[in-house]
Amino acid sequence: MILALELFVMLVLANGAPVVARKLFGHHWETPVDGGRLWHDGRPLLGQSKTWRGVVAGTLSCGLFALVAGMGLFFGLLFGLLGLLGDMLSSFIKRRRGLAASARALWLDQIPEALLPMILAFFWLPLGFWQAVAVVVLFTLSNILFSPLLYRLGIRRQPH
16 A cells, blocks of 8 residues: 555656746756657647656656655656656647647546556556556546646646
């Protein structure tokens, strides 16, 4: 149970640290991961909101948390990176569907960024299948429910 809670916290860190880094650093280090490139459909590969600053912030925050929690720095770095890769996959799919970076895509905005790192956790840690599924579901539902509140508090740019 504690392990599942720690993994949930790591998903929140991977998702939230880039937002905090944007608040702390403003326009510094906001280079887009896709370098502003366009896909063959003429749309951005990922978009301006996926930055190297966010990748570093999300990955490092998970790595440090995992180190302190006894899961190991390497596991945490990989876990955080997979969460961010899942988020980028969602952005890529949204751009292909013609959705703006700020558009809501229920489930697509949450599941890949939780599922990819939890697959790693399932194979790396003593974590049961249903525990891993429960963490993905908990993260997804909490993200859907709490994003509007974080928007009202000025933490998120969009209410979703």
